[in-house]
Amino acid sequence: MKSISCKEAVGLILKKEEGRLSILQRISLWRHFMICSLCRTFNVQNTHINRAMSNKHDKQLTLADDEKENIVQKLLNDRNP
Amino acid sequence: MSLEQSNVEKEERFRTWVREYSDLLFSHAVVRGLDRSSARDFVQDTFLSAWRSMEGFEGRASVKNWLFVILKNKITDHYRKSFSQAKAIISEYDTQFDEAGHWAKGAYPKELTVDPAELSERTDFNEILDSCSGKLKNIQKAVFFMKYVDELESDEICIQLSITANNYWTILHRAKVQLRACIEKHWFLSNKI
Numbered sequence: 228m229k230s231i232s233c234k235e236a237v238g239l240i241l242k243k244e245e246g247r248l249s250i251l252q253r254i255s256l257w258r259h260f261m262i263c264s265l266c267r268t269f270n271v272q273n274t275h276i277n278r279a280m281s282n283k284h285d286k287q288l289t290l291a292d293d294e295k296e297n298i299v300q301k302l303l304n305d306r307n308p
Numbered sequence: 309m310s311l312e313q314s315n316v317e318k319e320e321r322f323r324t325w326v327r328e329y330s331d332l333l334f335s336h337a338v339v340r341g342l343d344r345s346s347a348r349d350f351v352q353d354t355f356l357s358a359w360r361s362m363e364g365f366e367g368r369a370s371v372k373n374w375l376f377v378i379l380k381n382k383i384t385d386h387y388r389k390s391f392s393q394a395k396a397i398i399s400e401y402d403t404q405f406d407e408a409g410h411w412a413k414g415a416y417p418k419e420l421t422v423d424p425a426e427l428s429e430r431t432d433f434n435e436i437l438d439s440c441s442g443k444l445k446n447i448q449k450a451v452f453f454m455k456y457v458d459e460l461e462s463d464e465i466c467i468q469l470s471i472t473a474n475n476y477w478t479i480l481h482r483a484k485v486q487l488r489a490c491i492e493k494h495w496f497l498s499n500k501i
Contacts, residue, residue: 232410233405233409233411265417268417272488275428276484277456279427280437281456281459290330295330298326299319302319302322305356
């Protein structure tokens with residue numbers, strides 16, 4: 228089996244997130260991980276970036292009261308051009 | 309009911325909606341990679357569209373969902389329009405791999421000096437992540453946020469953004485590699501050991 232480059236390994240790591248790897252691709256990736264600590268590091272960091280991204284759901288920001296009032300005023304102006 | 313009465317009623321209704329939902333809409337826009345001032349403009353536009361097309365709401369169960377649909381469509385449109393510009397970019401990505409497709413010297417992924425398990429909870433890490441993801445090109449942002457924040461499947465993202473599967477994987481690949489490199493760079497700048 229032909230070995231894969233790091234660039235290809237990164238592509239497989241991303242496809243793996245969606246469960247889209249064939250058995251051969253899974254073996255290629257695994258074999259690459261065996262010999263490449265750089266891609267192992269990439270893989271670990273990738274997982275943590277993804278986890279941090281999905282936590283962002285909960286992040287709560289607020290608009291200032293005057294910004295909210297501005298929104299309402301623009302609506303009222305729209306009614307009376 | 310007189311016209312004046314119904315106008316007053318409409319105004320009251322929107323005052324309530326702005327009070328209840330503008331923060332949620334605003335947070336959503338920021339999480340999807342817009343800076344504060346663009347996010348605020350998008351929220352404004354969302355309410356304006358709602359204001360002008362109240363009939364769009366009739367029959368819907370939830371005001372909140374209706375407003376969110378309007379906002380999401382606006383953001384997706386915004387990112388989709390900028391796709392053509394994104395094709396020509398020569399980016400930091402090109403310095404990450406050598407010609408054989410191996411990590412280029414100087415671009416080797418380094419371990420961040422912290423327990424990886426607590427990384428995603430750390431404030432400093434999340435600040436760097438926000439700042440780096442803010443630097444992605446628009447189309448990269450669109451793909452990235454639809455995938456990781458909205459948690460859509462790639463097929464669905466391709467349809468919404470009118471891109472091919474090949475486009476999608478190329479965009480995601482570049483976005484992820486650039487983002488990781490940016491995070492690593494800023495991490496070591498702010499955590500000199």
